[in-house]
Amino acid sequence: xxxxxxxxxxxxxxxLKMNSVGEGCTELKREYDQCFNRWFAExxxxxxxxxxxxxxxxxxxxxxxxxxxxxxxxxxxxxxFMGPNKEKRDR
Amino acid sequence: xxxxxxxxxxxxxxIKAAMRKYPNPMNPNVVGVDVLDRNLDTDGRLHSHRLLSTxxxxxxxxxxxxxxxxxxxxxxxxxxxxxxxxxxxxYSTNITxxxxxxxxxxxxxxxxxxxxxxxxxxxxxIITVKGVSLSSYLEGMMAHRMSANARKVLL
Numbered sequence: 001x002x003x004x005x006x007x008x009x010x011x012x013x014x015x016l017k018m019n020s021v022g023e024g025c026t027e028l029k030r031e032y033d034q035c036f037n038r039w040f041a042e043x044x045x046x047x048x049x050x051x052x053x054x055x056x057x058x059x060x061x062x063x064x065x066x067x068x069x070x071x072x073x074x075x076x077x078x079x080x081f082m083g084p085n086k087e088k089r090d091r
Numbered sequence: 092x093x094x095x096x097x098x099x100x101x102x103x104x105x106i107k108a109a110m111r112k113y114p115n116p117m118n119p120n121v122v123g124v125d126v127l128d129r130n131l132d133t134d135g136r137l138h139s140h141r142l143l144s145t146x147x148x149x150x151x152x153x154x155x156x157x158x159x160x161x162x163x164x165x166x167x168x169x170x171x172x173x174x175x176x177x178x179x180x181x182y183s184t185n186i187t188x189x190x191x192x193x194x195x196x197x198x199x200x201x202x203x204x205x206x207x208x209x210x211x212x213x214x215x216x217i218i219t220v221k222g223v224s225l226s227s228y229l230e231g232m233m234a235h236r237m238s239a240n241a242r243k244v245l246l
Contacts, residue, residue: 018124021144021165029125033111036126041107044137045174058129065125069142074165074186076127076142081169081182081195 022068028061092226096212102202105210106172106179109200110139120145127167137172143183164188177202193219 020029035054043050069076098105123144130138143166154162168183181198195217203209218225 019122021123021125021142025125032126036129037107037111040110040137041103044172045103045107047174049135058126061126065127065142074142076165076167076186081167081184081197 020065020068021072021074022065025061025064025068028057028064032057032061092215094214096214097203098210098212099208100210101208102177102179102200102210105212106200109179109181110172120147122146134173135175137170137174139168139170139172141168141170142166143168191221193217195219 020026032054035057039052039054042048100108121143123142125142126139127142128138128140132138145164145166147162147164164185164187166183166185168181170179170181172179179200181196183194183196183198185192185194197215199213201211203211220228
């Protein structure tokens with residue numbers, strides 16, 4: 001067993017430094033993330049079940065990301081946590 | 092093996108931060124995060140499926156062994172947040188280099204049962220190298236070494 005204590009710096013790291021897998025999608029991603037993070041903190045965690053206001057933004061962002069995933073041939077399907085059939089391809 | 096960590100912040104604070112950045116401090120090489128899907132289940136839990144891209148910056152020799160100039164690897168992550176039970180689970184698995192290694196991780200964030208200002212994180216990693224689980228491989232190695240040492244003692 002190991003015990004590790006995290007300082008504030010670990011969790012102070014800004015998500016703004018994270019990019020999208022699709023270079024052209026980063027702006028859409030950040031807009032969506034901002035909307036989601038606000039809903040998550042102010043509504044969802046407080047037990048407010050009112051609708052998610054970010055669906056339109058998510059659709060735009062997704063459209064961009066799915067295109068990038070196809071272009072880069074990233075194998076998102078077929079591999080699951082502890083799944084029996086992990087793709088036997090080297091990438 | 093299970094790793095326990097104690098974070099000096101309440102659960103809500105920790106998971107808000109975990110949602111904003113890739114939460115696994117054992118992997119500082121994450122360069123990209125994308126949400127692939129998000130939905131609420133019938134129990135009111137939030138499921139998120141994310142794609143993480145990592146850049147290893149591997150030394151040249153390792154790249155030569157891997158037979159690739161690409162050092163970008165991808166991980167799929169499924170997280171489940173239960174705001175009533177105050178539990179966040181994350182399951183991640185690599186979707187590239189799967190013919191060499193499989194790294195499956197499970198993280199669970201929960202409030203400390205005795206102290207609401209503290210969050211408990213448990214991490215489990217199941218690493219499989221070339222079809223043999225890492226723990227079996229290590230056990231095999233240990234057994235081999237132990238029997239070799241035993242032979243030395245007896246002689």
